[in-house]
Amino acid sequence: MFLVEGIKTVQELLHSSFEPHKVYTTDGAIITSDRVKTELISEADLRKISSLKNPNTVLGIFKFPDKKPVDDLEWILALDDIRDPGNLGTIIRLCDWFGIRHLVCSNNTVDCYNPKVLQATMGSITRVNMVYTDLVEFIRAYQGPVYGTFMGGEPVHAIKLPPKGILVVGNEANGISNEIAGLVDQRIGIPQFGSGHTESLNVATATAIFLHEIRRIVK
Structure with missing residues (x-):
């Protein structure tokens, strides 16, 4: 699995074929999805688990996608x-x-x-x-x-x-x-x-x- 940070990127992944495992957020109203359990945490806790100097509200954990073949009929x-x-x-x-x-x-x-x-x-x-x-x-x-x-x-x-x-x-x-x-x-x-x-x-x-x-x- 891998970590994703930031509202936009987490939302993009939640609307994709990537399988979510868990989402942590300091604002429960930002992320609404029936695909994953969202846990409300404090800003202090988000700073502890974030790799960013200034964490951006949301951190998600997603599973690596399945490997796909390369289509050699296009660029x-x-x-x-x-x-x-x-x-x-x-x-x-x-x-x-x-x-x-x-x-x-x-x-x-x-x-x-x-x-x-x-x-x-x-x-x-x-x-x-x-x-x-x-x-x-x-x-x-x-x-x-x-x-x-x-x-x-x-x-x-x-x-x-x-x-x-x-x-x-x-x-x-x-x-x-x-x-x-x-x-x-x-x-x-x-x-x-x-x-x-x-x-x-x-x-x-x-x-x-x-x-x-x-x-x-x-x-």
Whole structure:
């Protein structure tokens, strides 16, 4: 099981297929659900069990969802060693926004049930299939084009993207690993128009641009 904090995220999970175990709240009028027992607790007790500096009224305990297969007939986003919880949470929200239903992560990518990740998803984790696996083996077995995001890659807006494929995004500091880079069919990038002093884009910001380009071309 895992912990979720915050009114919006707990409500999102209660309205999803995730199975709740228990909800604790300092305000009994906020959470009303016949799916779970809600226990009223004091603010002092919530602070004791919360991982947040300033707890947000509600803390829920949910069971891990059953694993689901990845549909390889549509676009898949693959993450190679993303370590920052905020980045992963934002990327999950981006997948939800752009209709990317399957997010495949390397085994050393930060846990999607990390409290900071869950908080950053704002409930979007309920609508994105999260899969942790050996990313090298997954890509090798995939039947379709694989695009890797690189500094200096071919400008993404100049490419005719197909109806399906894998988009690989790499580690915040080191980018895509050499082993996975060797499996990429085409290297793509985001052209820089500024002074050139900025070294790179934040990985979540870059992912937003790539996913927008995919959806601009592939509805």
